[in-house]
Amino acid sequence: MGIGPRGFELIDLVARWIHVIAAIMWVGNSMLFNWMDRTLVKPAPGDTTGTIGTTWLLHSGAFYHVEKTALGGRGLPSPLHWFKWQAYTTWLSGAMLLVAVYWVGGRAAMEDSGVARLTHGQAVALGMFIVFGGVAVYELVQRAIAPRAPRVAEVLLGLGFVAMVIVATRMLNGRAAFLHIGAMLASIMAGNVAMTIVPSQRELVKSVNSSGSADPVISARAKRVSIHNNYFTFPVIVLMVSGHFPSLYAGRAPWASLLVLVIAGAAVRHVLNTRFSFAAWRVVLGAVLVAATVALYVLMTLPARVVGAAVGAPGEEGLPAVVTFAEARRVIDRRCAACHSMTPSDLSFGAAPAGVMFDTPEQIASHLGRIRERAVVTRTMPLVNKTNMTERERLLIGRWIEQGGKTAP
Numbered sequence: 360m361g362i363g364p365r366g367f368e369l370i371d372l373v374a375r376w377i378h379v380i381a382a383i384m385w386v387g388n389s390m391l392f393n394w395m396d397r398t399l400v401k402p403a404p405g406d407t408t409g410t411i412g413t414t415w416l417l418h419s420g421a422f423y424h425v426e427k428t429a430l431g432g433r434g435l436p437s438p439l440h441w442f443k444w445q446a447y448t449t450w451l452s453g454a455m456l457l458v459a460v461y462w463v464g465g466r467a468a469m470e471d472s473g474v475a476r477l478t479h480g481q482a483v484a485l486g487m488f489i490v491f492g493g494v495a496v497y498e499l500v501q502r503a504i505a506p507r508a509p510r511v512a513e514v515l516l517g518l519g520f521v522a523m524v525i526v527a528t529r530m531l532n533g534r535a536a537f538l539h540i541g542a543m544l545a546s547i548m549a550g551n552v553a554m555t556i557v558p559s560q561r562e563l564v565k566s567v568n569s570s571g572s573a574d575p576v577i578s579a580r581a582k583r584v585s586i587h588n589n590y591f592t593f594p595v596i597v598l599m600v601s602g603h604f605p606s607l608y609a610g611r612a613p614w615a616s617l618l619v620l621v622i623a624g625a626a627v628r629h630v631l632n633t634r635f636s637f638a639a640w641r642v643v644l645g646a647v648l649v650a651a652t653v654a655l656y657v658l659m660t661l662p663a664r665v666v667g668a669a670v671g672a673p674g675e676e677g678l679p680a681v682v683t684f685a686e687a688r689r690v691i692d693r694r695c696a697a698c699h700s701m702t703p704s705d706l707s708f709g710a711a712p713a714g715v716m717f718d719t720p721e722q723i724a725s726h727l728g729r730i731r732e733r734a735v736v737t738r739t740m741p742l743v744n745k746t747n748m749t750e751r752e753r754l755l756i757g758r759w760i761e762q763g764g765k766t767a768p
């Protein structure tokens with residue numbers, strides 16, 4: 360007995376719930392520690408206690424005094440709290456989701472014949488290459504090149520990232536492409552925790568045990584990759600929720616939309632990171648937000664790959680001048696109701712994906728705008744055109760909605 364669509368839906372729910380909670384904890388910790396590093400007050404000159412900085416916090420009705428310290432010969436304190444399971448839980452639950460939703464469970468499309476002709480197996484292999492290949496390239500560049508030529512390493516990683524984005528958006532379903540690039544960045548972050556930060560913390564503990572103090576060289580290495588992680592957080596979060604925005608992932612230039620999201624996320628992080636020593640940060644933050652919003656607006660409103668439904672547009676020959684509800688409904692019944700129904704015949708997504716049903720005229724009428732958006736403009740429905748909707752049918756639906764989308768005769 361296989362797991363079946365209901366089983367995958369349940370795995371999706373449980374893994375997603377855990378994933379979001381663990382990610383909030385991981386990112387929350389990362390933000391708080393980076394924030395503390397930038398607000399610490401340095402000790403008075405001549406201090407020999409090993410203090411690097413201190414700060415006062417007020418939270419939930421109490422004062423907290425935090426000291427960052429190299430321990431100054433005090434030896435290892437106990438108990439000592441490590442932060443790593445938040446990262447590992449986030450990655451493990453995310454990997455489970457990727458498998459249950461995209462690779463095996465069939466809850467979302469990997470391949471898309473409108474983008475490239477790949478079998479499901481080929482698309483999954485490419486998805487694995489993006490996630491694990493991305494981590495491998497990052498680790499290789501970090502270890503082999505970055506210690507000697509940090510600038511060269513940065514340029515290589517930047518170019519490699521753009522190449523991955525182009526490959527992903529040219530070969531996979533747009534939604535899957537965005538998600539896999541997000542999974543790649545997130546796996547690099549988890550890899551940084553598992554392969555650099557935690558091992559150097561072990562070395563740090565060893566150096567304290569042997570000398571009583573922390574070796575600053577070891578601390579610096581962990582800090583460097585943790586700053587990378589800090590810059591990746593905002594881009595990863597937006598990529599993880601990008602599946603709700605078909606105008607971006609299925610627009611005219613998905614690769615450009617993806618790069619705008621990633622660059623804007625990292626730029627906002629940068630401004631927030633540097634704001635303590637940068638007087639004009641509010642102006643720059645505003646400029647980044649406006650520029651990113653304008654760029655996304657332009658990308659979302661670029662003419663779609665399909666011409667609109669105006670009478671006389673190319674490909675419209677033979678369409679009735681006035682489209683009746685009966686004609687539109689026949690198309691919806693034929694191409695959409697397999698999934699969007701109280702009693703769907705295609706159960707791979709469970710009943711009525713996204714809660715959308717087209718069983719009655721009222722249900723159809725209440726979704727006109729989204730029907731046009733998904734079936735006519737972005738052409739992201741039917742999902743990977745599983746029901747073989749024709750170009751003419753899209754234009755017909757488009758014209759019917761353009762003419763008011765009336766469901767009464």
Ligand code: HEC
Pocket residue numbers: 466691694695696697698699705708712713715726729730733734740741742745746748
């Ligand atoms: C093979 C199954 C399948 C078919 C056929 C299908 N859909 Fe969907 N639909 C989905 C899934 C899965 C989702 C949720 C994921 C998403 O939004 O991409 C969805 C979500 C939607 C949504 C809600 C999300 C939003 O963007 O507002 C609308 C509207 C929609 N589909 C319209 C249509 C229309 C119109 C058709 C027919 C032309 C259609 N679908 C055919 C599977 C299908």
